[in-house]
Amino acid sequence: MTRHLTPLHLAQPTISPAPPPAGHIALYPGPDDTLRHQTPAGHETRISPATRTVLPQDHLHTDTGWWRPVPGLDTPAQPGLYRLTLSADITANLGGSTNLRLDGPPAAFGSFAAFGTQEDGPWHIGLNGYHWLDDLADTIRSPHRSAAADGLVLITAPGTITVEAGLAGLNQSDDFEDGDTGYALDGADLDPASTDVAHGGDQSGKLTAHAGDRAIMYDWWPTGPGIDWTLSAWLYAPTGHPKGSAAISWYDDDGQKISDLRDERPVPAATWVQHQVTGTAPPGTAEMYVQIGMETAAGHAAGSVLYVDDVVWRATSGWMRMLAGSFLQLTPV
Template identity: 25%
Template sequence: MGLHLAAIRLAQLSTPPAAPPPGEVVFYAGADGRLYRRPASGAAVVVSPNASAVLPADTVVTEDTRADVPGLGIGVTPGSYQLSGTIWATIDPGMWGTAWVGAPAGTRLTATYDLATTGDFGDGSDFGQLTGTDSSFAFAYPHARTAAVVLSGGIVVTEPGTVRLQAAHSRNALARAFDEEFGNLNEEAGCVYEWVDDIGHTAPGAVRVTPDDSGDDVIAGLSTQGGDIEAGAYQASAWLYSPMGWGQAGITITWWSNFDEELGSESEVTAIAAGTWTEYVINAAAPEGAYRATLRVVMLGAPTGEDVLYFDDVAIDSVGSQLTLAQGSFFCLTRI
């Protein structure tokens, strides 16, 4: 499982290679039309005696919603099949990845996946079940640099169509739209807060922050999960609304280590006009050792209980990161 993408290539050969280079795994199409896998040592084995789909070149996952991966689709007719395949990926800082097995309506899928990753904090692994055609699995995580996922199982097709690999990426380390009631904020000071549904930057809701008349600065904070942040470029943002306006309002992003040590922070604080939703944005670089982040909405200068502030659509996104599926990633269907 501990495969590295630099050691994978796809070859179009009529006969098995005599011997792959040391440490290299070779996939090739034989003269009989079947897909073969030859490991770094040992004899070549048939991957599938029926239909196969192989990614012909490295492919960047460009969609943040579920979409077909070009080149990884197999036309099918009704029947039962054995599903197998392996997906390799490289992961840039702050990037997530999710995959699905897409299929015609009515298809029944019962499969497993085994994931192995290499990364900044060592190797990792995961496994699980896929049932139905809406089941998904995460195959890329922040702090991982390479991933290999092995798929295996059965699939029953009732309508003709295409069985295909689908994928999506996410750069969101934090994304809260407050479209429904939520639990607690991760921190608050100098205020009380509540979810309201009568105002919002995007309908239907937002968080209302009411200063508690203590004379302290107002702080309302949300944190990412541990491990969702790593060194790299990020954009933090939030939309704020002040019915009366205020002289010092904005956001602050703070970086934390795996040991809850503060590594630094940046702020964007300005006067906010009355009665207008205003976006506050910080473009910042998370330092080495960053493991999580806190985005705080702030009001400075001792606001009173009348100086209500609303916030909505809070986000921390990685910038410029990519998720790439490697040439040679494949899956196969064998009629049974």
């Protein structure tokens, strides 16, 4: 739906009126069908009509990992200088990431900014040197957010300005080649840059058990029901291990475990094997817990060693919804 905000069609004076007295302004129709504004000093400006395109109904985006156009949220533009404003109201799955960007005809940009609100408060980003298809905001992980962008654009050729929505889920890969990992540890020490053996590249993570208890690397992430996840890791035990593990556990808002997925089995001596779990977060899920390492079993003891490499933890589905009433506005300057 496109709304054209235009002035009333009034009789056009043949000459500009005299400047108004101090403390007043004069408004009158110009010959180009724009509303003119004159100050007591005789300065004259044009008040130009704006074009606002409003999203008529919710738009659902489910192609995780891709940018997709938002149908119905685009506006034609002729060459000229404009103030461009985008306002969007978005909901998304818990733990997912959303983003917005604009595309359009050849143009140069002045100052541009993105701002909005989400669950942890307001945010603002100055976008100096903005270009079409640049991200309008860093990825925002919030189930509900309001976002806007505003700035000047000089359009140099006719075309259409469109809005694209980006959807992403967590996609974390650890090959240990940079000697770093974001996982926490329980019951183990980790050398994140071991060169003893590697499944791919030159390095792997070396887990060494503290005692006879489990020895794992782990992490948490917010997520919601119906989101698909996969966790995989390549494991290597020089002398074998009775129970290598890759597991996902689902928890509710109260921190109670709902269920879990586990790939627990022996790791043969001096052989790389892949452990993997794939599944969908069940109803009531608010958070997930992932772990990789050694579980307690006969033969596991302090000093047990397990090498970990090429870990992949990612969401394979998700959704974001741009709500009806979001709008794109183009105002001539």
